[in-house]
Amino acid sequence: MRAARQRGARDREIRDIFSFCSDPATLDGIAWYLCYLTTGKHMAFYVSFGTVLLLLAITAPAAMAFGFGGAMAARSRIPPVSWLGKGYIAIVRGVPDIAFFLFFVIALDQAFEWTRHQVLCPDWDQPVRQGNDFVVCDAAKLPLGNAPQWVHELYGFGVAVLTFAIVFGAFAANVLYGAMRAVPRAQIETAEAYGLTRRQAFRRIVVPQMWVYALPGLSNLWMVLIKATPLLFLLGIEDIVFWARELGGAKTPRFTDYPHGDWRVWYFLALLVFYLVFTRVSEIVLDRVMARLSRGQATAAGEAQRKAA
Amino acid sequence: MKTLILGTTALALSAGMAFAQDTVRLGTEGAYPPYNYLDDSGEVAGFERVLGDELCERAELTCEWVTNDWDSIIPNLVSGNYDAIIAGMSITPEREEVVDFTQNYTPPSPSSFAAMSEDVDLETAVIAAQTGTIQAQHVSGMEGATLVEFPNPDEAVAAVTTGEADAIMADKDFLIPVVEDSSDMVFVGEDVPLGGGIGMAFRESDPELRAQFDAAIQSMKDDGTLNELIAEWLGEDSPKF
Numbered sequence: 001m002r003a004a005r006q007r008g009a010r011d012r013e014i015r016d017i018f019s020f021c022s023d024p025a026t027l028d029g030i031a032w033y034l035c036y037l038t039t040g041k042h043m044a045f046y047v048s049f050g051t052v053l054l055l056l057a058i059t060a061p062a063a064m065a066f067g068f069g070g071a072m073a074a075r076s077r078i079p080p081v082s083w084l085g086k087g088y089i090a091i092v093r094g095v096p097d098i099a100f101f102l103f104f105v106i107a108l109d110q111a112f113e114w115t116r117h118q119v120l121c122p123d124w125d126q127p128v129r130q131g132n133d134f135v136v137c138d139a140a141k142l143p144l145g146n147a148p149q150w151v152h153e154l155y156g157f158g159v160a161v162l163t164f165a166i167v168f169g170a171f172a173a174n175v176l177y178g179a180m181r182a183v184p185r186a187q188i189e190t191a192e193a194y195g196l197t198r199r200q201a202f203r204r205i206v207v208p209q210m211w212v213y214a215l216p217g218l219s220n221l222w223m224v225l226i227k228a229t230p231l232l233f234l235l236g237i238e239d240i241v242f243w244a245r246e247l248g249g250a251k252t253p254r255f256t257d258y259p260h261g262d263w264r265v266w267y268f269l270a271l272l273v274f275y276l277v278f279t280r281v282s283e284i285v286l287d288r289v290m291a292r293l294s295r296g297q298a299t300a301a302g303e304a305q306r307k308a309a
Numbered sequence: 310m311k312t313l314i315l316g317t318t319a320l321a322l323s324a325g326m327a328f329a330q331d332t333v334r335l336g337t338e339g340a341y342p343p344y345n346y347l348d349d350s351g352e353v354a355g356f357e358r359v360l361g362d363e364l365c366e367r368a369e370l371t372c373e374w375v376t377n378d379w380d381s382i383i384p385n386l387v388s389g390n391y392d393a394i395i396a397g398m399s400i401t402p403e404r405e406e407v408v409d410f411t412q413n414y415t416p417p418s419p420s421s422f423a424a425m426s427e428d429v430d431l432e433t434a435v436i437a438a439q440t441g442t443i444q445a446q447h448v449s450g451m452e453g454a455t456l457v458e459f460p461n462p463d464e465a466v467a468a469v470t471t472g473e474a475d476a477i478m479a480d481k482d483f484l485i486p487v488v489e490d491s492s493d494m495v496f497v498g499e500d501v502p503l504g505g506g507i508g509m510a511f512r513e514s515d516p517e518l519r520a521q522f523d524a525a526i527q528s529m530k531d532d533g534t535l536n537e538l539i540a541e542w543l544g545e546d547s548p549k550f
Contacts, residue, residue: 039350110388249463264467
């Protein structure tokens, strides 16, 4: 609510600049659109683009961390650790995303609250599960029941990032696992011949060389991650798809100062352009990274660079 | 050591008391005018916004509005993400199994069909409804008719205007403004009385809060303010108490 109120205040500030917006019914043409596109609802729409970009910016490194951990665990020579890594990769990759996003998030949230409940309220005598209800003491609630709305939103966003990181981490783990094994065996043997330990060989030989094998898979994953962001809406976050749908739906004069027909096609067209531009820019950047990584590598691309030089 | 643990426990418990229901979070859909929708500045508005604020004032509670997708509105209530649902939700025996309702704040009101032309044969029509509503349930029980479900009411209306469905079934109060403001949509067939009116839903483990709102609704029924609100937002012809 506080966020909404601030939005309202910001909205009014903009209103002061566009003071002619006070009576939209009298407007037409460009003035109408200027006012329409600066309503508080539209501001929330523009802000949600930032939410999506922020989610990507945090999720991508987090998923890489999960992926790296998963791949290292899967490669481990200690069987239980290796099973853990392989199990993580197999289970998360096998579960449909939508099931993961609908059920896992609620389970994760409840797991946090249950743990806090055990620690904070040891004297609680009622069952946590009461029929369909999940009841923990007030002090264990996450976020606390009296927390302002932005804390709830931030918490929801954090859970979303974690869920995305776990799901995409499993795919990244699989890619990295394959890439680590793709580093030519001769390289590792040479390292061993120089007296490097297994750990040293991994850090100095395998990891620096694996990226060129991992990048095609990772860039694919990045593209899929960009396209998967509308799943945020399932997690209760008001993302760009939510606002596009909300703003685009037909509006009758009774409930808005700016009545219009079904404009969803235009809003979704804007989303299409956003996603296409974003994926295109990503492609260009990733191509550059790939060219840089191929330099001096014993791969087809590396060989082509050597000949061209 | 023991006293230290006891001390912190006592602190945690007393803190827990202080937290108890400082703010009540009201969950709504924000996409079902005139009951609840987002206004131009993106805030929850509508019949239930005004009603909910008034109920909170009468129950002397601080309330906060939260929007949630209709599909997951009950799961998020029972897992504790908000404390009550006030989202045009009709009281039905199926929902009673999962959540507890207050007394209704609108009388049982009719649902109706709307289509682009009057000669749609509802017996064989493709009928749009929102997923998980009493109307969707009703259509699925109509022999010959085909149900197509949509995640929100807006899309169900759009399906009729684009011809994807022959007719829509929804609460009459929702359809009245849609039909009146549209040039070519008309009501078809007979109205059907469905559900036991609209009520607020609470967790089954939360009877005190439910009782507070129940009493507030009763007081609005007694002094006639609820009927005034219904007339203002849902139309003079909408059933009253």
